[in-house]
Amino acid sequence: MALLQISEPGQSTKPHEHKFAIGIDLGTTNSLVASVRSGKANTLPDEDGGHLLPSVVQYSADSIIIGAVAKENQVKDPHNTISSIKRLMGRGVEDLKAQFKSLSDVLPYEFAQTDSAVPKIKTAAGNKTAVEISADILKTLKSRGEKTLGDELEGAVITVPAYFDDAQRQATKDAATLAGINVLRLLNEPTAAAVAYGLDSGAEGIVAVYDLGGGTFDISIMQLKQGVFEVLSTGGDSALGGDDFDHAIAEWIIKEAGVNTSELSSGLLRLVLQQACKAKEALSEHSKIAIAIEFSADNKWSGILDREILNSLIDPLIKKSLMSCRRALRDADVEKDQVVDVVMVGGSTRALRVREQVGEFFEAEPRVDIDPDRVVAIGAAIQANALVGNDAEGNLLLMDVLPLSLGIETMGGLAEKIISRNTPIPVSRAQEFTTYKDGQTAMAVHVVQGERELVDDCRSLAKFELRGFPSHVAGAARIRVTFQVDADGLLSVSAKEETSGIEASVEVKPSYGLQDSEIEAMLKASMEFAGDDKDARSLREQQVEADRVLEAIDSAMADDGEDMLSAEEREAILSVRQELEISRHNATETQQLKDAMSRLEKVSAAYVARRMNASVQKSMAGHQVEEFK
Amino acid sequence: MSDSIFNLNYFEIFSQPVATEPDVNLLKEKNRELQQQVHPDKFANSSDAEKREAMQKTSLINEAFDTLKNPVSRLQYMLTLKGVDMNGETDTSMDGAFLMEQMELRESIADVRSQADPLDILDSILAELKSKAKVLIVEFADFYQRDDLEKSREIVRKLQFINKAQKEVNEIVEQLEDELI
Numbered sequence: 002m003a004l005l006q007i008s009e010p011g012q013s014t015k016p017h018e019h020k021f022a023i024g025i026d027l028g029t030t031n032s033l034v035a036s037v038r039s040g041k042a043n044t045l046p047d048e049d050g051g052h053l054l055p056s057v058v059q060y061s062a063d064s065i066i067i068g069a070v071a072k073e074n075q076v077k078d079p080h081n082t083i084s085s086i087k088r089l090m091g092r093g094v095e096d097l098k099a100q101f102k103s104l105s106d107v108l109p110y111e112f113a114q115t116d117s118a119v120p121k122i123k124t125a126a127g128n129k130t131a132v133e134i135s136a137d138i139l140k141t142l143k144s145r146g147e148k149t150l151g152d153e154l155e156g157a158v159i160t161v162p163a164y165f166d167d168a169q170r171q172a173t174k175d176a177a178t179l180a181g182i183n184v185l186r187l188l189n190e191p192t193a194a195a196v197a198y199g200l201d202s203g204a205e206g207i208v209a210v211y212d213l214g215g216g217t218f219d220i221s222i223m224q225l226k227q228g229v230f231e232v233l234s235t236g237g238d239s240a241l242g243g244d245d246f247d248h249a250i251a252e253w254i255i256k257e258a259g260v261n262t263s264e265l266s267s268g269l270l271r272l273v274l275q276q277a278c279k280a281k282e283a284l285s286e287h288s289k290i291a292i293a294i295e296f297s298a299d300n301k302w303s304g305i306l307d308r309e310i311l312n313s314l315i316d317p318l319i320k321k322s323l324m325s326c327r328r329a330l331r332d333a334d335v336e337k338d339q340v341v342d343v344v345m346v347g348g349s350t351r352a353l354r355v356r357e358q359v360g361e362f363f364e365a366e367p368r369v370d371i372d373p374d375r376v377v378a379i380g381a382a383i384q385a386n387a388l389v390g391n392d393a394e395g396n397l398l399l400m401d402v403l404p405l406s407l408g409i410e411t412m413g414g415l416a417e418k419i420i421s422r423n424t425p426i427p428v429s430r431a432q433e434f435t436t437y438k439d440g441q442t443a444m445a446v447h448v449v450q451g452e453r454e455l456v457d458d459c460r461s462l463a464k465f466e467l468r469g470f471p472s473h474v475a476g477a478a479r480i481r482v483t484f485q486v487d488a489d490g491l492l493s494v495s496a497k498e499e500t501s502g503i504e505a506s507v508e509v510k511p512s513y514g515l516q517d518s519e520i521e522a523m524l525k526a527s528m529e530f531a532g533d534d535k536d537a538r539s540l541r542e543q544q545v546e547a548d549r550v551l552e553a554i555d556s557a558m559a560d561d562g563e564d565m566l567s568a569e570e571r572e573a574i575l576s577v578r579q580e581l582e583i584s585r586h587n588a589t590e591t592q593q594l595k596d597a598m599s600r601l602e603k604v605s606a607a608y609v610a611r612r613m614n615a616s617v618q619k620s621m622a623g624h625q626v627e628e629f630k
Numbered sequence: 631m632s633d634s635i636f637n638l639n640y641f642e643i644f645s646q647p648v649a650t651e652p653d654v655n656l657l658k659e660k661n662r663e664l665q666q667q668v669h670p671d672k673f674a675n676s677s678d679a680e681k682r683e684a685m686q687k688t689s690l691i692n693e694a695f696d697t698l699k700n701p702v703s704r705l706q707y708m709l710t711l712k713g714v715d716m717n718g719e720t721d722t723s724m725d726g727a728f729l730m731e732q733m734e735l736r737e738s739i740a741d742v743r744s745q746a747d748p749l750d751i752l753d754s755i756l757a758e759l760k761s762k763a764k765v766l767i768v769e770f771a772d773f774y775q776r777d778d779l780e781k782s783r784e785i786v787r788k789l790q791f792i793n794k795a796q797k798e799v800n801e802i803v804e805q806l807e808d809e810l811i
Binding site for chain 1: 665669670671672674675686688689692695696800804807808
């Protein structure tokens with residue numbers, strides 16, 4: 002049917018084509034989806050009007066529940082109900098042991114014993130990785146976007162903590178792939194927040210974005226100028242957030258109640274954490290709060306938590322965040338008094354103590370007038386909208402940096418930095434290495450990320466081998482290793498032996514991440530189980546196609562249907578067209594719709610041919626025949 | 631293409647003359663202007679080839695900006711424009727007086743923690759290093775202009791020393807501040 006759409010070069014048949022794209026804030030505690038409609042960015046609600054989707058997934062043998070209901074079921078069904086999964090993204094089994102040291106043996110999930118370096122949580126629906134669980138959350142957000150916008154989505158911008166390393170970013174991208182989302186960009190959360198805040202307030206100058214979420218902390222120092230958002234430096238802690246406040250309070254409760262952590266059931270532990278979280282939130286309003294927990298029939302504990310105790314519990318955590326702030330200022334070469342605004346982002350900045358301490362540190366009243374939960378998703382939506390080409394003026398530009406230095410392992414287990422932290426991205430850098438043995442024909446490259454001198458203290462990203470270069474005496478081979486970091490902050494590495502030209506290239510697949518084959522297997526599995534989903538999708542695709550066909554025939558008929566067709570011909574086309582329109586709305590099988598379209602194609606074939614001829618004649622009118630030879 | 635950005639030197643990319651102390655604000659301004667034109671986000675709907683080109687161009691601009699922003703890398707780059715590559719050089723000769731000075735400085739950094747007011751001392755060390763660097767950069771300009779590449783190199787080596795000392799001092803300041811907070 003394409004031939005029906007004849008247009009002059011440079012003129013679209015569709016006068017205005019608005020593409021739909023969404024911004025997704027995939028949070029530790031809550032997730033959101035936003036989009037720009039009629040020039041305004043807003044978060045999208047679910048059927049019940051709620052904007053926040055609790056990032057909690059409950060698995061059972063035959064269903065998956067995501068969001069508020071799953072959150073309520075946590076205490077009842079602790080093993081199958083997964084929350085704060087973002088903290089496990091891109092993390093290996095070993096990382097987790099280090100990360101959750103305080104409540105490690107009582108993390109309320111059961112981990113499967115597998116060979117994989119990626120932790121898998123045992124659930125009633127089988128073993129699940131963090132990527133799969135995150136994909137389930139993303140699917141819910143995507144379908145909310147599709148339902149609200151009523152159109153095919155071009156893609157999504159997904160936010161990640163600025164301080165996420167390559168493995169964590171890659172895991173997020175994998176989750177999106179698994180959820181069937183076209184990722185337009187991974188965007189750093191504080192950058193997204195700055196976009197929403199900056200465009201809204203019109204602020205210019207140097208701004209600090211302090212983003213304390215449920216599980217991650219970011220600080221970004223940015224320069225805002227005429228639609229350009231330039232990150233000068235970023236810092237943070239990808240394992241510091243409101244969750245840690247809850248854990249600190251929970252530990253206090255457990256200590257006060259005189260119970261032994263190891264004797265607590267998973268359900269009870271969940272309950273304590275929930276009560277801790279509630280108490281924390283209440284203390285933003287009240288000066289003290291009563292907590293009561295029934296640990297057992299003969300241990301019904303109750304106690305009072307006041308702000309003073311709360312402060313003493315969370316101060317060490319806040320202090321940690323302020324150290325990152327100081328480093329970020331130094332990296333940006335910015336003095337505190339140059340900062341015009343401190344923007345508070347993330348649910349945990351609701352804690353009064355956080356506001357107080359941040360204000361004291363920056364010697365300025367922090368901005369708390371924006372919705373700390375929604376601002377990141379809104380910024381992502383604005384960026385998504387611009388990326389699909391809906392931003393008419395096209396001035397928006399985000400310039401970001403690499404959060405953690407990248408390097409490779411050299412002799413003696415030392416890390417040699419190739420690209421240092423806070424280098425603007427995208428960036429490409431090459432370094433030359435040589436062999437240390439006579440006749441050496443292969444070389445292993447171990448890519449690491451982090452600031453420390455020793456490889457063991459950095460994060461291992463990938464190992465790859467370059468083989469088959471000609472035998473030289475030690476030191477004669479020249480191996481050039483090129484690091485390319487793209488605008489998403491993702492790294493690819495290539496290596497070339499210069500005298501022979503032998504090349505090796507690797508997409509950096511995190512050492513603790515998933516192999517491509519694993520992701521493929523997951524994709525396949527999700528397709529098998531989601532056969533209905535797939536049918537629905539292909540029907541949807543055919544409906545979009547049918548809309549296009551209908552639009553094309555209508556506009557052609559309006560143009561020249563009277564001139565080119567006899568009354569009978571018109572009648573015939575219109576009646577088949579009518580059938581297609583009915584199928585478009587009623588067909589439940591993809592094939593029905595396809596058949597209706599091909600019938601219309603057949604009946605209008607002669608008309609298409611006539612239009613083609615007319616168009617050719619028209620375009621040749623006024624030209625000499627020779628010109629077309 | 632002769633006017634391709636890939637054929638320009640870093641100063642030319644930002645339309646600036648080769649200089650030891652370029653106008654940093656102008657650099658920043660020009661950087662933003664260039665990125666508006668070539669950043670990959672501006673090519674999100676383009677072909678893969680165009681996207682790749684956008685990434686390569688932006689990578690180059692970022693590299694150029696990063697190099698020119700920092701005095702040591704800037705001067706080192708100026709030397710490469712005259713055919714001197716200082717990476718991996720083995721000749722590290724330097725005048726004895728400077729080395730003595732550096733060693734004394736290292737010693738005072740090393741035992742700063744035992745002093746009554748370590749942060750004040752470190753602050754004054756940083757100020758001293760900064761003013762030394764400034765003098766050296768002016769000297770470099772003179773040697774560079776007269777094509778005295780040997781002397782120019784030596785100054786860059788001195789600046790590398792100072793850079794390293796600055797880093798160390800900053801690290802100690804950071805540690806001390808962490809302990810205070």
